[in-house]
Amino acid sequence: MKAAVFYGKDDLRIEELDRPEITCADRVLIKVKACGVCGTDMHIFDGDEGAAATPAGTVLGHEFAGEVIAVGDSVRSVKVGDRVCVDPNWLCNTCDYCREGIGHFCEHMNGIGTTMNGGFAEYCVIPESQVYAFGKNTSYAQAAMTEPVACCLHGMDMCDIEQGATVAVIGGGMIGLLMLQLAKLKGAATLILLEPIKEKREIAQKLGADITIDPMSEDVLTVIRDHSITRISTVIECVGKTATMEQAIAIAGKKSTVMLFGLSKPDDKIAIKPFEIFKKEIVIKASFINPYTQRRALSLIDSGKIDVSSMIYKTISLEELPVVLADKKARSLGKYIVSYSE
Helix, strand or coil, X not given: CEEEEEEECCEEEEEECCCCCCCCCCEEEEEEEEEECCHHHHHHHCCCCCCCCCCCXXXXXXXXXXXXXXXXXXXXXXXXXXEEEECCEECCCCCHHHHXXXXXXXXXXXXXXXXXXXXXXXXEEEEXXXXXXXXXXXXXXXXXXXXXXHHHHHHHHCCCCCCCCEEEEECCCHHHHHHHHHHHHHCCCEEEEEXXXXXXXXXXXXXXXXXXXXXXXXXXXXXXXXXXXXXXXXEEECCCCHHHHHHHHHHCXXXXXXXXXXXXXXXXXXXXXXXXXXXXXXXXXXXXXXXXXXHHHHHHHHHCCCCCCCCEEEEECHHHHHHHHHCHHHHCCCEEEEECCC
């Protein structure tokens, strides 16, 4: 089978590997149909660490869906022919963090597509515990987006958004557009998006943004004041750059929550004025992966309550993946999905 194998910084190779086989009774063999290209994949390709270090020789890809073509003897929740998506965070369920209900800090976690072989391959063997069957009206590409929606749900759960609130989202990539929709479902009355790319602002408007701002050509605080907004109660930063993290704190209102959701480089530092935090009583939070939110995320997609298709920029072949990852300008254009031909 063809697979995209990571060997180190700027080194992702399309290789022929043996098709994996089921060797444990609780495993499921999936024929991969679609796999999203995530910001974490870009960080790994650039030589940075994502949620965990990625060993050389790993098949990347953690946002994926496919068809079940074989199951182990003890598998009961899915059967051959089922269409499934994958939760890539495989917990040990025995360490103290797992036993205390905060398993996303599992001391022995395996990351499918980050620390072990994932979905940038034609086939993948997955533990039964990590697969979720999805509805007949959901496409493989849509189902592959369950993992990023699940991550966003965890962050959204921590944002404490009240009905009628004003929420600002910084960054109009896929994550920002998902957060925008989740904030709307939470009952936010006014949604603001900061995004320099016009096409992404236009998509945001279709998805419910009330105000869109180009932070490169407009003064953000002036635009906010011109719309008679006195308090932004929640700011969700979805870019992962130091400048936008500092901007999130700057535009946050009094008694507000700032969610630093975007993944930064490991050694990045931001300047914080403690007096500003004190005067505005800002709560700064962060969100780590997707604990126990996969089922909820899939329900939102299956029900059509959240749009995961509008922000997909392009479908590509597996062979195109290294080229896209090496081109930072291309990467910034939007969400890529690797699709596998029959």
